[in-house]
Amino acid sequence: MTVDGRVTLVPLGREFYLRPTLAVAADLVGKVLVHRAPRGVTSGMIVEVEAYVGERDPACHASAGPTARNLPMYGEPGHAYVYLNYGVHALFNIVTEAAGCPAAVLVRALAPLEGLALMRRRRARYRGASRMPDEALCRGPGNLARAMGITLKHNRIDLCGSPLSVEDRGFSPGPLVWSRRIGISAGAEKMWRCSVAGHRSVSAGR
């Protein structure tokens, strides 16, 4: 926020992402993911993330070394890594750490801020989207991508200067909790999921 109360529209810079992944994950909670698409602007405060850190993390896609799919994780921090999961859902990650050190933060849930009607329209293929509560529109990584209009075309996009960005609007999200990552088997013991305690938009473990 600026002195006169206007919201700054400057996306987070490269240096924000060029840090240890767990620190970036914690600091992403409370920031605002924004997509300025042709159909309209959608945004939401990040309330739930998971860290996937390096080739030694068995749950990380880079655990078997570089492949065609996970290459974005080896690239420059601050870029998107989007992949298709279960043949149905695009999952949105933000590359972290440093070039050559494969790591990323999976964004799992947002508290919707702008463009709620558009989010609802994008999710309308699912039955009941019209009576779904606002806080459920971006709850869960697959739902979030669909509501925000994030697709595989956004893979490798630079979040520092593109229609897709993360901004600091000065929100204080409240107390954070670290817990187990969801939907994995190997590496499930690591407490690398960070969320806002008790927030209604968090996908699980509220």
Add this chain to the structure above:
DNA sequence: CGTTCGATGCACT
């Protein structure tokens, strides 16, 4: 309320 299960595309073996 709870649990189970099918959909669906593609990277990887």
Add this chain to the structure above:
DNA sequence: GTGCATCGAACGT
């Protein structure tokens, strides 16, 4: 051919 960093409809309780 196998197995997903998921979701929600369709059951059962």
